[in-house]
Amino acid sequence: MTESADDQVLSRDDVAHVARLAMLELTDQEIDLFTVQLGDVLETANAMNALDLGDIEPFHHPLGLTNVTRPDEVRPSLDREEVLSQAPAVEDDRFRVPPALGEE
């Protein structure tokens, strides 16, 4: 990398931290590449800071739909066998996963 750490929008440590949050394992080369590429996008995004947006309400649904509900009636849901047939591992009609607290 040509830039010094002070000039960067994003550091290698930031990228490594975000990768952990996102549950992705990155190689050192990927961290280097993403530090530059994501920094480019963030730099573009920083241009928005020049805009004076005051206290304008953030955007939500364009037509302003809120609290959409349907009648509270019991209806058939997806077929259990069909759903489970697509899972990587199943046991006793449930999704099977490794232990939550297994060895690292």
Next chain:
Amino acid sequence: MTHAQPAAFGTAHSIAAAVRSGERTAASVVDEHLARIDAAEGEVNAYNHVMAAEARAAAADLDVRIAAGEDVGPLAGVPVTLKDNMCTRGVPTTCSSKILEGWHPPYSATVVDRLAAAGAIAVGKANLDEFAMGSSTENSAFGPTRNPHNLGTVPGGSSGGSAAAVAAGFSPLSLGSDTGGSIRQPASFCGLVGVKPTYGAVSRYGLIAFGSSLDQIGPFATDVADAALSYEVIAGHDERDSTSVAQPALAVSSKLDAGVEGLRVGIISEMVGGSIEGLAPDVLARTTAAADALVAAGATVDECSIPTSIHGIAAYYMVAPAEASSNLARFDGVRYGLREDGNNTAAMNTASRTAGFGDEVKRRIMLGTYALSAGYRDAYYGKAQQVRAKMAEEFASVYERFDVLLTPTAPSTAFAFGAKADPMAMYLNDVYTIPSNLVGHPAISVPFGAGDDGMPIGVQVLAPLMGEVVMFQVAAELERAAGGAA
């Protein structure tokens, strides 16, 4: 060498009319298209999965019902291609990602059911940039799709397979999804009509989510009438999508012949002037020619300004990745798709995601996770949501003076494979299409001639919320003008 044969066996409305009257059978129509796929798919690579057996069975069933005197719907016997991010029950649905390879959804998207109920016949699941993230279809885990007009260039993206399938004559209609231009840009590159409906006009139920506040499903067609017909089939309220607009589909076919006399057309100055770099001269020339054609047909044209549109890319590349990082959290190796071993659940989740996602998807998940992380959320995601609100105000003000707006669809004609290896260069392709997604408005790309390289150029018509009727009306006039000029 060109493989372009749009509407090789007729437009959707002509096929439907012939099948409904008994002049053609659905079975013969499907066989013609499957033979065309056999002949050219090896070079075009539009599909992740061709549904030959399912299509033949559906056609045979349809022919029995027609013979019995049943009205099977407005798209009787019309082959359609579905972007492979739309769930089809029992038929592989991959999003062009290794993480979903081999998955058979337990339900179908609303649009898939509505097409079938209208008599259309799905012939295949189309290639896309992985999880619809890209503008060239080069990000597919299963190899790129090639542009039928020139196999050395991209078809655009992310709905590149859907566009290439229609341009190659594999089906006269297809569906894509458009989060930042993913229908309109490939429509422009492949010489087709491509529609991004108003946010909420078409149900997203069963569309595998990318950016939930931006995604809309829409059609690709070889003419405006087919695009309008298919819009009327797929649009309308769906209680299974809580963002769906609670009204029936707009009758967008109703004014295709009405002309544009007296309509007020705005040209967004930021999009044709110097504010946005990289607009190719031949694209600008075709956009100007489109404006002139509308004036000749009786419309008035004037410039207008959407000042925040120059920040559209910045806002989009915060909002879309943020929503993607949340939506793609569900791919964790537990309920569906790829699982890689790990000693504990978290290690299994991480190993599965690391092995299953491609580079661009990882890049956007990372960007979105960062934009939503503690200390940065207000500066990035919050700011971007405010930009959207400001942009919506600006559009509302402009639409007090104009009925529709006209812009280029993409900055250039179809580019060569590998030409935009830098992510930021690729992102800039969406500069003209992104504003409509950010504010939820409808937009359509209509072919309007060719560039210096002989490749198709589309122009874009924008309309206000639920303004699809006037949008199609203007698109039909541009189609007549382009036909006259050719």
